[in-house]
Amino acid sequence: MQYYYGxxxxxxxxxxxxxxxxxxxxxxxxxxxxxxALEPQYIHKLEQFGIELxxxxxxxxxxxxxxxxxxxxxxxxxxxxxxxxxxxxVEQSKRFVELMTELLQSSQAVHDNPTSQTVIYHMIxxxxxxxxxxxxxxx
Numbered sequence: 090m091q092y093y094y095g096x097x098x099x100x101x102x103x104x105x106x107x108x109x110x111x112x113x114x115x116x117x118x119x120x121x122x123x124x125x126a127l128e129p130q131y132i133h134k135l136e137q138f139g140i141e142l143x144x145x146x147x148x149x150x151x152x153x154x155x156x157x158x159x160x161x162x163x164x165x166x167x168x169x170x171x172x173x174x175x176x177x178x179v180e181q182s183k184r185f186v187e188l189m190t191e192l193l194q195s196s197q198a199v200h201d202n203p204t205s206q207t208v209i210y211h212m213i214x215x216x217x218x219x220x221x222x223x224x225x226x227x228x
Contacts, residue, residue, distance in 0.1 A: 102226040103153050106178040109219035110146035116212045124205040126198040179223050182216045189213050
C-alpha cells in the first residue's frame with residue numbers, strides 16, 4: 090500500500106474492503122459454476138458466504154459515503170468504528186480463505202476438476218492480497 094494517503098489511509102482501507110468484498114462475493118458464486126459436481130454442503134456454505142460478503146460490501150460503501158460527505162473529518166468514535174469494521178473484513182476474508190482451502194483439501198468435486206483448483210488457488214491469492222493490504226493500515 091502506498092502511504093501517501095496520510096490521514097486518508099482509512100479511506101484507502103475502506104476502498105479496498107469495498108472492492109474485495111465485492112470480488113469475494115463474486116468468487117463465492119463462481120466456485121459452484123466452475124465445479125458442477127460440487128457437494129451440496131459446500132454450495133450452502135458458499136451461498137451463506139456470498140450473503141455475508143455482500144452485506145460487508147454494502148457496509149463499506151456506507152462508511153465511504155460518510156467519509157466523503159465529511160471530507161475525511163470524522164470523530165474518534167467513528168474512526169474506531171471504521172477500524173473495527175476493517176478488522177472484521179480482514180477476519181471474514183481469512184475465514185473465506187479457510188473455506189476455499191477446505192474445498193481444495195476435502196471436496197472430491199474440486200479434487201477431480203483441475204480448472205476448479207486453479208481458479209480457487211487464484212481466489213485465495215487475491216483474498217490474501219486484500220488481507221495484507223488492510224493489515225498494513227491496522228498496524
